[in-house]
Amino acid sequence: MKITKIEETNFPLLHRKTFVYSAEFEGPTPKKDDFIKTISAQLKTKPELISIKKIQQIFGENRAKVIVNIYSSVEDLKKIEKIKETKKEEKPKEEVKEENGKETKTKEQESEPKVDKVQDKQ
Numbered sequence: 619m620k621i622t623k624i625e626e627t628n629f630p631l632l633h634r635k636t637f638v639y640s641a642e643f644e645g646p647t648p649k650k651d652d653f654i655k656t657i658s659a660q661l662k663t664k665p666e667l668i669s670i671k672k673i674q675q676i677f678g679e680n681r682a683k684v685i686v687n688i689y690s691s692v693e694d695l696k697k698i699e700k701i702k703e704t705k706k707e708e709k710p711k712e713e714v715k716e717e718n719g720k721e722t723k724t725k726e727q728e729s730e731p732k733v734d735k736v737q738d739k740q
Contacts, residue, residue, distance in 0.1 A: 619643040621656055621684075633694040636671075639684040647675050653684055666692055669699050 625638040641653070650670050658665040671685040689695040 619648055619652065619656060621653075621660065624683075632698060633690040634698070635688050637686045637688065639686065641682045641684050643680055643682070645680075647673065647682055653686075657684075657686055657688075661688065663688055667695060669695060 620642045621639050623637060624640055627636045629636065637657075639657070641648070650673070653670055653673065654665050654668050657663075658668055667689050669687045669689070671687060672683075674683040674685075676682060687699075689698070
């Protein structure tokens with residue numbers, strides 16, 4: 619993978635620099651981790667200070683435009699960037715409750731179609 623810097627912008631109030639790169643590669647578009655490793659090696663910064671905003675693939679070509687933010691500290695990165703949670707919390711399913719001899723059904727059971735049993739008379 620070959621990366622060339624196109625543009626560099628400094629944002630002193632946000633304690634970050636924004637870089638725009640052009641990347642040439644073979645095969646499928648590389649993952650964000652691959653770009654982070656390459657950019658951190660090129661700029662000699664820590665990988666945990668790099669946040670990739672966008673990887674824009676150029677249709678039909680093995681090139682992409684990459685927009686990267688590099689922060690001065692991890693605290694600045696955490697203040698400004700939202701970190702995606704890897705685990706999603708599952709909602710507990712409602713259980714069937716009996717109230718005064720009547721059964722109340724869960725939302726899933728209510729949405730199921732009712733099928734009546736038909737007895738064959740011979």
